[in-house]
Amino acid sequence: MRRSNIAALVALAVLAVLAVFSQADALQSVRATKYVTITILVTPSPAPMGFLPNRTRHPAPLPATDVAFAGLLDDPYSGPRQIASASQSAWDVAPGGGAMIAQVQPTPVPVQFVAKADPNAQYLQVTLNTSQLNAPYGTSVYTCAFQIYTFYGLASYALNDYGYGTTNSGTGTFPIENYPTTSYLSWSVPDFSSTYTAYWNSGSPGEKVWTGTENQAQTHCVNLSLVVPNVLAPGTYTATIQYNLLVN
Helix, strand or coil, rough: CCHHHHHHHHHHHHHHHHHHHHHCCCCCEEEEEEECCCCCCEEECCCCCCHHHCEEECCCCCHHHHHHHHHHHHHHCCCCCCCEECEEEEECCCCHHHHCCCCCCCCCCCCCCCCCCCCCCCCCCEEECEEEEEEECCEEEEEEEEEECCCCCCCEEEEEECCCCCCCCCCCCCCCCCCCCCCCCEEECCCCCCCCCCCCCCCCCCCEEEEEECCEEEEEEEEEEEEEECCCCCCCEEEEEHHHHHEE
């Protein structure tokens, strides 16, 4: 009898633990999501003074054929008209002095697009102050690159972020690499702290940016810090950050 009571108590304890974990899992759910995409233009460093030419160099003259092609590109209709032959018939390349425009038959049906307001804008909004970061090699800081607004009226909430599409393994792309490589792009919310944190790159659930109480509306700037390694090729790169508003 005593053993059965102990077994019953153990079973109840297990159920209680499972209930607690189940309740913890249900504490927060995603109420709204926003994606922030930033274009990064990486430019090479200026050439050292020692490598600048010490005299003016004149390019070699172009061959006559290249000059003719260049003139044709500038004015395709200059000079004598070109004749194309097809099916034993001669057709002027540019009849009437104009260009032929291909049209789809029958006439396309007009399509009207209706823009609808974002239903989650009352909870989560992102305002981009710059959509492109001009980045030289080394470390650059961008003050208030964008602003985020959060609000929820029925419960407390939290704002989380992570690099969109990142996972906890594999190879990512600059500037938000996949874990375990540290992201080259970091963020800071100056209203809370001046410390920069590398963007989370292990996917969901991400890292906490800030929290809010019930009926608390708040807007904060997000500063960015970007490190461009010297081995990175110049060019255009993109970074997409996912922001989730989690509510209890």
